[in-house]
Amino acid sequence: MDIKRLVTFINLVETQNFTQTAKIMHVTQPTVTNDINAIEDELGVKLFNRNKRSVHVTPNGWAFCQKVRPLINSYYSAVQDIQKKNAEDSSQITLGYSYSLFNDLYLPIWIKQFKRIHPEVKFVLENLTHNELKQRLLAGELDVMITTSKESADLSSIKSYQIESETFQAIVPKANPLSKRSSLKLDDFQGERMLFLDGNWAAIDLISLQNRMIQLNDQLNVTYASDLPSLNILIKSGQGIAVGLYCIYAELDASLTYVPLEWEPTVDLIMIMQKNNDQRLPHQFIRFIQDFEKQRIQKKTL
Secondary structure (H helix, E strand, O other), rough: OHHHHHHHHHHHHHHHOOHHHHHHHHHOOHHHHHHHHHHHHHOOOOEEEEEEEEOOOOOOHHHHHHHHHHHHHHHHHHHHHHHHHHHHOOOOOEEEEEOOHHHHHHHHHHHHHHHHHHHOOEEEEEEOOOOOOHHHHHHOOOOEEEEEEOOOOOOOOEEEEEEEEEEEEEEEOOOHHHHEEEEEEEOOOOEEEEEEEOOOOHHHHHHHHHHHHHOOOOOEEEEOOOOOOHHHHHHHHOOEEEEEEOOOOOOOOOEEEEEEEOOOOOEEEEEEOOOOOOHHHHHHHHHHHHHHHHHHHHHHHH
């Protein structure tokens, strides 16, 4: 049964006047008549006694009104609730990331600067492993995810936006003779103490590099950290050599230095979202970050 016809019916019960109900409903009087006739035909019950001068609700019409009125109220309440929720969702960005020093440094800056332009936006952050993030994105539970191009290569239903591109560096304690080299080959780490990130949190790019170093160096003393905060503590305390990116380790401790690795593959830091995500704010946020990072890198190279 048409909800608008039911609303017309309730209005007619209250006014008992076709002309007045037509004005309230912003329709013509014949439309009101047709709506009431349609309801009565569908129910097979007479709801009003009417003649040329007056209209009166029948007992069945009154009983039907008492049952229908709460349903109409519930319907409009549900409509208001879902419209409110939709308005809240459209001003919310759910962002997925795996913790890194880069994200810890720049995510607050990105969000703070973006909210100056869009103060209405609300951010929800999800800090998970790479595989967990991809599952959440594909399930539609994330709007945007920060990752690398290789990490997202198995996702066919996403669109990617490049933020920056970098090469891996060795993070070496300055007390280690390797810190004096201008560059390091992957087989220069024989017998060294290495600090690696385990496969749950490491991206594919880093896993490939770590595995290759293990293959090329004998007697590596490897300590695996379960997450980036733990790895960062081990690096800062001089417990060994790590491999990483400027964008991940944005600021090194004074006792550490970067030494370039002779490892050709570059890492593309990207933001991804589902192709069918047509929400305006996530797209604006990505474009904002691209412009922000372009300006930051330009200033860095001057």
